[in-house]
Amino acid sequence: MIDPRILREDPDAVRAAQRRRGESADIVDELIAADEQRRSSIATFEAVRGEQKNLGKLIPKAQGDEKTELLARTKELSQQVKDAEAAQTQAADTFDQLMKQLPNLASADAPQGGEDDFVVLDTVGTPRDFAAEGFEPRDHLELGTMLGAIDTERGAKVSGARFYYLTGVGAQLELALTQVAMSKAAAWGFTPMIPPALVKPRAMEGTGFLGQAADDVYYLEKDDLYLVGTSEVPLAAYHSDEILEASLLPKRYAAFSPCYRREAGSYGKDTRGIFRVHWFDKVEMFVYTTLDQAAAEHERLLGWERDWLDALELPYRVIDVASGDLGLSAIRKFDCEAWIPTQGKYREVSSASNCTEFQSRRLDIRVRGEDGTAPAATLNGTLCAMTRTIIALLENGQQADGSVRLPAVLHPYLGEVLRPLA
């Protein structure tokens, strides 16, 4: 949710941000009308309520006719108070409903346009030239099968399409990646976390995932719980309804958790292997800070993501996501995309978003500073999404015989080379 005052003080800024996203600005006029309605209904309620309270104080001391008259008058007022209160609640609900549909104000620094209008900020490393090396690269599924690392057939048998087992070195690879990622994050000052993967509606709604992404979310009707698509959700809700001391910020958390995604609307897309799956595990970074620190922290998050990809010795590029492709909650987003040899392109392996006050207003997370309290800023960034990282490591590290060279950072866990099963 954005700061409602902006609607009154600078509605054109909101309209401009909507247009940057390629969305209609009509909602701004609806919101302004709803806000006026809300404010006038509050004034009415307060006036009637104030009178009721004042007269009510006289009743215990009053006698005889005076008392009878007071009782009659307050009884009448009582109904007015109820009506005014109902009107006020309704106006507030209407306003909130609209506000929740309004996305965060897309940053003017983000490139304009849709999915394909990103700007490449940097490219690191060089994709290998397999033709020059004299062999055709195998894709991650073929490699994974040869290594005994990935089993999608049995994944489908047991759980359906887009499910998989990590087996043998595949399972070890995930555990090693998790261990290294969490250790690095802890060294950078993040508090390691293992959060719940099922959350109440408030957490899901508060992080903005019940908006345009709602179809992509698993919901357990019987328990009114959602399976999270990222630990961003439980990490953001961790400090909900809390007031954080400014002196203790930034608060940085790194969580390992499963992520569940229905992948509705992606039929036929990335169907081979484990690139797009209904469940994967991920180490996620999350930060609470002040609004004025948010942009700098966003750069730091990106820096840590790059450190991680550097440590994995992967070729990658960094893109500045276009405003039309931001989620509900971000004002700006940087994605890191690793080179995938058999696809001949860079694919997203991590993402860093600056959500400013959008989530903290919904979850009521504030910072107490010198001048009172203010909503906190929240940011999130992927450190290591297991399945896509494994894909990148296998495909980029492969050799002609199907063995896979690993980056030095993993040698203590798995040795230098993964070898195909006999």
Place this chain on the structure above:
RNA sequence: GGAGGUGUCGCAUAGUGGCCUAGUGCGCCCGCCUGCUAAGCGGGUUGAGGUUUAAACCUCUCGCGAGUUCAAAUCUCGCCACCUCCGCCA
């Protein structure tokens, strides 16, 4: 899953229909006093929204929501969380 209990200002507690504009203690903040410190004394100390140049003031907030009543921290109902016991179970 069953039975019982609890939920009040940062913490602890008082409050069983109007005198609650929520008292008290501790903690914390400001000041006074004082070789220093402590003690003592005085004042302040939930948060949100609004009116106003400001000072002040108004409304909401006693786990959450509905209800009864002229009036609810207080009575009724529903929900949530926590505690104890029983059952079940990694």
